[in-house]
Amino acid sequence: MNSPIDEPESYWREKYLRLLNSGEAYQLDQEQREQLLSKAVIRLTYAASGFDPALDPHLLALREVMRKELKTSDLRQQLDALMDAMIRVPPSDHSDAARATGLELLRFLKSPQLAYRDEKALDVLQERIESNTFGTEDQLFAAVAKRLNERPGEESRGWMGRLLGGHIDSSADESKLRGPLEGLLKAVSAPASLEKRKIQLIERVSHGDANLIGLLDSSAALITEIGAELSKEHQALHEFLSALSAKLGQLEEKTFELQAQNQESAEIRRTQGEAVGEEVAGLRSAARDETDLLKLKDIVETRLDFVATQLEAHKSEEEARFAASQKQLRDVSLRLVLLEQESDDLRTRLSQAHDIAYTDALTRLPNRAAYQERIELEEKRWRRFRQPISLVIWDIDRFKQINDRFGHASGDKALSFISRILISSVRSTDFVARYGGEEFIMLLVGSDENDAMDVAEEMRKRIEECEFTTHGKRVSITISCGMSQFKGQDRYEDVFERADQALYQAKRKGRNRCELAPVNR
Missing domain, CATH: 3.30.70.270 (Reverse transcriptase/Diguanylate cyclase domain)
Incomplete structure (x- = not known):
């Protein structure tokens, strides 16, 4: 590296180029972050669209602002408009939604195809629905499920059997149910452990198994198990990614510590350089001004002793810092190796999950x-x-x-x-x-x-x-x-x-x- 004293022009040129490169790298990093944030905001506006008609125009305007050349003033204006619109949106009336859903459910339960014969229970349910007794749809569904489960003499039947009254009135009604049921089962993606049960159930539906009520119960049970298995897989993946994120955070902290130590070391070197420079300048001045040889000798020895002490102290501090930084680098390297191994494991697991999700368990063909x-x-x-x-x-x-x-x-x-x-x-x-x-x-x-x-x-x-x-x-x-x-x-x-x-x-x-x-x- 060039010296500011020996080659000042080269020194300052190199320093300028380093600063320029550093600035360009920082600017590129900021641009990439801005692009990622823009993509995230655009996707969030798509996800939020349709929840409330009053908010949709503001979400669209925000999306258009993010797609153009981003200006802080435009972004702030659209965000303020969106916040104002959100404040003005009235709270949703869940009881009305529950009432509408309840009336549809009631119409379904009264349909002749179901032959639900507990008319008294239906009358009580209708009265409660029309009086807005249920504040939410969850309360409505819980009440209906409780009513179905309380019907006497039907404990041995599944919930679909209780819902349909234990039988289907006609072959026409049966065919209307078999087709959608088969389509539903085919559309459901099952884990490898449940794929064979799914295939067998589809064959029973399509080939006319006489016990349609039992098929409906089996289908409901299978879909519930599939949901539980998928939930377990998602939970395991979530836990793994959370642990991975925590380790990345620790790695980032170590990197910041090393960066701070390097900055501290550079500051100490600068201070030491200035102190040595001052001593050298003092030597030059003494050599130029002092006429007494003995005094000059004492001055030179004193200043050289000071320089030697400074250099020795600096050397000791640098060795200590170097040892500490080497230890941290080894720690970071070990963490990187472990992180890479876990990333490989995640890639393998995701690849296996993809293969399972997109491969037919029986024929090994794509599904x-x-x-x-x-x-x-x-x-x-x-x-x-x-x-x-x-x-x-x-x-x-x-x-x-x-x-x-x-x-x-x-x-x-x-x-x-x-x-x-x-x-x-x-x-x-x-x-x-x-x-x-x-x-x-x-x-x-x-x-x-x-x-x-x-x-x-x-x-x-x-x-x-x-x-x-x-x-x-x-x-x-x-x-x-x-x-x-x-x-x-x-x-x-x-x-x-x-x-x-x-x-x-x-x-x-x-x-x-x-x-x-x-x-x-």
């Missing part, structure tokens, strides 16, 4: 949630590049017969067998997922409807000719599909709907065939 993520991505790519994409929906023909004749274990084996054929028949750029039950879904990227038909026919023939055996017997398996291509202003829902209709036509025309959906123009 419906993974399909949803992929189709949204492929739609965006298609809109940008207009590369052809075809969607194919597969359904195993007469799959229920396999379960009925050979058992669910054979049905699971057939699903795994067909999934291997499907995944081995496509390119790495394509996508295959289990959509639910005996349905699979496929995205053929870069393939128009004619190419997709050729690929699908080849797969259909492979499955028709496959050698599938269970319990020592060869079982014939066929599969049907419907397909459609992205065209015009399609959304992925439009393409899926056409492919689903084409699959329906394939089933109507005798199964074991592939049908291409016509595009509605």
Whole structure:
């Protein structure tokens, strides 16, 4: 490093450049923080939108201010306007909300499909609802649940059984409940430990299990368990992130301590340099002015002794500070190593959680949630590049017969067998997922409807000719599909709907065939 005395110009130039670099780094850090805060505010305004119509215009204005070049005056103005609007918003009337919800619930309980026969209990409940007895919806639901649980002679039935009176009045009512129930179960993402129960329950619903009340109770119990499992996972992740945040805070404190020590050391060095400089200047002055050689000798010795003492003291202090800083650096390094290990562990856990959440437990194919993520991505790519994409929906023909004749274990084996054929028949750029039950879904990227038909026919023939055996017997398996291509202003829902209709036509025309959906123009 250049000296301010020997090379003052180089010294001050280097010092200026260091300060300039430091200032630029600080400015960049501030800009990044400002961008992150802006993104956070914008997302919070989206999250808060819709809670009160009076606040929505202010949230929109605040969002627009954050998206433009940020000016403190504009931001303060919008924040003040938002706060004023929040003050003017009247408190919500929970009793009115509870009353409206209660009347809807009462209408549901009185519907003929439910055949809820305790009319006296319904009359009491209606009177309490209309008089705004329930201050909140939670109080309303608690009262209804208590009333259902108190019905005599029905302790052995589940809560759905008590709600529906133990039976369904007609097959039409039953079919109205089975379809939504099956759709609900398919839409729920279950942990790996509960996935098999979910699949078995879906099969019982779709294949006409006679005990619909029991199915409803089982479904409710399963969804409750899924919620509990997800809550445990979220709690474990929250605890882990909290511990990680605390350790990052400790690491930050250590960093600040080291920075303060470095600043203190620099200040001491500056003070020592000034003291030594003063002694050297005194020596120069004495050498220039003193004529008595003996006095000059004494002055030089005294000042040199002082300089030596100062330097020795400075050396001792620097050694102590260096030892302390080395100890802290080792501590920080150890904390960093532990933090890196925990971060790797978190990444592994998150990766495993992602795989579990997006993988079908039986076939190991991507599941419906993974399909949803992929189709949204492929739609965006298609809109940008207009590369052809075809969607194919597969359904195993007469799959229920396999379960009925050979058992669910054979049905699971057939699903795994067909999934291997499907995944081995496509390119790495394509996508295959289990959509639910005996349905699979496929995205053929870069393939128009004619190419997709050729690929699908080849797969259909492979499955028709496959050698599938269970319990020592060869079982014939066929599969049907419907397909459609992205065209015009399609959304992925439009393409899926056409492919689903084409699959329906394939089933109507005798199964074991592939049908291409016509595009509605």
